[in-house]
Amino acid sequence: MKILIIEDEKALSEGIAIYLKSEDYLCETAANFNEAMEKIELYDYDCILLDISLPGGSGLQILKELKANNKTDGVLIISAKNSLDDKVEGLRLGADDYLPKPFHLSELSARIAAIIRRKYFGGSNLVKFNEIEIDTVAKTVSIHKEPFVLTRKEYDLLLYFVSNKGRVISKNAIAEHLWGDHMEGNNDFIYTHIKNLRKKMIEFAAIDYIKSVYGMGYKFTDQ
Amino acid sequence: MKLLAKYNRINIMATISVLLISSICFYIMIRHVLINQLDEDLKLEEQEVLDFVKANNKLPYPAEYKDQQVEFIETNGKPVYKKFRSLMVFDKTESEELLSRQYQFSIHINDKMYTVLIRKSQEETEDLIKMIAWVTLGIVILLLLILFLINRFLLSRLWKPFDNTLAQLKQFNLSSKNNITPKHTDINEFTELNKSVLQMTERVKQDYESLKNFTDNASHEMQTPLAIINSKLDVLIQDETLSEFQMLQLQGVYNAMDRLSNLNQSLLLLTKIENSQFKEQENISLDALLKERLSEFEELFDAKKLVVNLDLAPVHISANKQLLDILISNLLNNSIRYNIRDGDIFIHLKENRLSISNSSFLPALDKQKIFQRFYRHADTKQDGNGLGLSIVKQICTIAGYDVKYSFQNNRHCFEIDFIKS
Numbered sequence: 001m002k003i004l005i006i007e008d009e010k011a012l013s014e015g016i017a018i019y020l021k022s023e024d025y026l027c028e029t030a031a032n033f034n035e036a037m038e039k040i041e042l043y044d045y046d047c048i049l050l051d052i053s054l055p056g057g058s059g060l061q062i063l064k065e066l067k068a069n070n071k072t073d074g075v076l077i078i079s080a081k082n083s084l085d086d087k088v089e090g091l092r093l094g095a096d097d098y099l100p101k102p103f104h105l106s107e108l109s110a111r112i113a114a115i116i117r118r119k120y121f122g123g124s125n126l127v128k129f130n131e132i133e134i135d136t137v138a139k140t141v142s143i144h145k146e147p148f149v150l151t152r153k154e155y156d157l158l159l160y161f162v163s164n165k166g167r168v169i170s171k172n173a174i175a176e177h178l179w180g181d182h183m184e185g186n187n188d189f190i191y192t193h194i195k196n197l198r199k200k201m202i203e204f205a206a207i208d209y210i211k212s213v214y215g216m217g218y219k220f221t222d223q
Numbered sequence: 224m225k226l227l228a229k230y231n232r233i234n235i236m237a238t239i240s241v242l243l244i245s246s247i248c249f250y251i252m253i254r255h256v257l258i259n260q261l262d263e264d265l266k267l268e269e270q271e272v273l274d275f276v277k278a279n280n281k282l283p284y285p286a287e288y289k290d291q292q293v294e295f296i297e298t299n300g301k302p303v304y305k306k307f308r309s310l311m312v313f314d315k316t317e318s319e320e321l322l323s324r325q326y327q328f329s330i331h332i333n334d335k336m337y338t339v340l341i342r343k344s345q346e347e348t349e350d351l352i353k354m355i356a357w358v359t360l361g362i363v364i365l366l367l368l369i370l371f372l373i374n375r376f377l378l379s380r381l382w383k384p385f386d387n388t389l390a391q392l393k394q395f396n397l398s399s400k401n402n403i404t405p406k407h408t409d410i411n412e413f414t415e416l417n418k419s420v421l422q423m424t425e426r427v428k429q430d431y432e433s434l435k436n437f438t439d440n441a442s443h444e445m446q447t448p449l450a451i452i453n454s455k456l457d458v459l460i461q462d463e464t465l466s467e468f469q470m471l472q473l474q475g476v477y478n479a480m481d482r483l484s485n486l487n488q489s490l491l492l493l494t495k496i497e498n499s500q501f502k503e504q505e506n507i508s509l510d511a512l513l514k515e516r517l518s519e520f521e522e523l524f525d526a527k528k529l530v531v532n533l534d535l536a537p538v539h540i541s542a543n544k545q546l547l548d549i550l551i552s553n554l555l556n557n558s559i560r561y562n563i564r565d566g567d568i569f570i571h572l573k574e575n576r577l578s579i580s581n582s583s584f585l586p587a588l589d590k591q592k593i594f595q596r597f598y599r600h601a602d603t604k605q606d607g608n609g610l611g612l613s614i615v616k617q618i619c620t621i622a623g624y625d626v627k628y629s630f631q632n633n634r635h636c637f638e639i640d641f642i643k644s
Contacts, residue, residue, distance in 0.1 A: 015454030
């Protein structure tokens with residue numbers, strides 16, 4: 001999978017690239033408008049991360065160009081403006097998703113995974129992790145082909161974990177993914193919530209993939 | 224008081240007093256002239272009597288005409304002073320008392336002293352004065368009427384350009400892009416006013432634009448470094464050689480980072496609401512929206528083992544969905560965050576009124592300060608950024624809702640009236 005990161009802040013695109021590489025994505029970066037235009041003309045990408053304010057031009061212009069050339073690259077806008085107008089305009093122009101800065105890389109990764117899933121698997125799609133199968137269209141989970149009943153938040157949490165498998169996710173990132181910024185500064189209840197999911201999985205299939213990392217985050221791994 | 228009314232009042236009072244004083248002067252003058260005329264006539268009569276006496280050395284016969292009487296009275300005393308006076312005299316023909324002017328003087332004939340009284344009716348003079356007074360009064364009333372009509376119709380027409388500009392100023396709203404277009408007027412003062420208004424609104428618009436750009440830029444400049452810190456942290460915690468101590472330090476950085484980005488978002492939101500950037504209105508089912516939010520928060524209620532009591536009647540309002548969402552989320556959020564373990568929350572929705580009350584570890588809050596930015600009770604530790612209720616208040620102000628806080632039976636209660644006040 002090839003990803004193009006169009007972002008003028010080197011430090012940020014570097015961080016994103018490092019994080020995504022561990023997911024076996026091939027990342028390229030473009031730091032300004034012209035460089036980005038050059039790359040989208042020459043190559044096809046599975047997903048393009050697009051910053052709106054760029055030196056030399058607007059990210060929305062790049063988006064228009066992409067659609068004018070009938071490119072099918074998935075586009076995820078990452079903008080610092082978080083303005084509704086930008087979001088509406090971006091989605092109207094054909095972007096797949098919009099993520100306001102600042103964001104957690106685990107969130108970004110999950111969104112990219114969702115875009116690629118939609119792009120390549122269309123109607124029916126299963127996300128698999130060993131014996132776990134998540135149907136992202138029906139929003140159901142099965143383990144060993146047995147339906148595994150979860151609440152909506154538990155489902156979201158499990159999918160989030162699987163989308164970021166093998167990586168440490170901070171409690172803050174989990175809280176924000178599940179409840180937006182509503183529970184800022186009070187992440188302790190996350191512990192209860194994750195404990196419940198973990199217990200359910202152990203009881204259902206005797207599997208325990210959720211590892212706590214020194215109380216600061218969690219890792220979903222079979223190692 | 225309206226300028227026109229004030230001007231009218233002064234104008235009419237001045238006019239009335241000038242007319243009144245001049246009428247009185249006029250009356251006195253006319254009266255003086257007419258009485259003088261009468262007195263001249265009486266003097267003329269005296270001269271005739273004196274001429275007769277000189278020629279004939281005897282008194283003429285007393286004459287009694289309709290408007291003039293001459294009377295001779297024999298006296299033994301001293302001669303009387305020549306004197307004019309007005310008095311009521313019985314008139315035989317009219318058989319009533321009539322006002323007359325009388326002149327008295329003395330004549331000395333053959334060692335006999337006579338007092339001569341010449342009288343002339345003053346009634347006609349009085350009638351004349353009366354008529355003149357009526358005519359004057361009529362003129363005064365006519366003048367006042369005309370003045371009033373001029374003030375009423377002409378002046379209000381003259382003020383039209385001013386009223387027009389004022390109405391447009393009242394309608395002026397920075398965020399909506401309507402311009403002020405003053406009506407053309409040939410009155411210098413109003414042209415000047417319109418020019419100044421145009422200049423001022425132009426300046427205000429420019430300032431507003433630059434402020435908005437500044438806010439936008441500031442947010443951009445803040446969000447990007449925040450995003451970098453965040454991404455670096457996310458990469459850093461993947462390092463498996465980090466010790467528990469280092470991880471705990473990083474947790475502190477994460478939390479501070481969250482607070483900072485949350486604060487930044489909230490300030491931006493407040494600015495956006497103040498700038499009325501949420502204008503789209505739609506019909507929203509308040510009870511459905513509440514239920515949706517409540518199901519989102521379900522795990523949060525469970526974590527604190529909170530009992531939620533619902534009493535929701537169907538209520539539909541026209542509002543901005545995003546703002547209403549933030550309003551409800553902020554209130555629910557507070558009711559969870561400051562609640563005690565095993566506490567409860569009551570949510571009532573009835574007839575356009577939403578009330579959310581909850582048990583809490585906090586005592587009564589200061590009603591004056593509760594909606595102020597960064598107001599936080601000393602016992603709240605570091606939860607929240609102190610902007611949640613300011614945002615609630617701001618949303619209510621913009622939308623015209625009434626929001627009230629009360630503390631009863633150890634419960635905090637927020638009440639919102641969705642009827643536009």
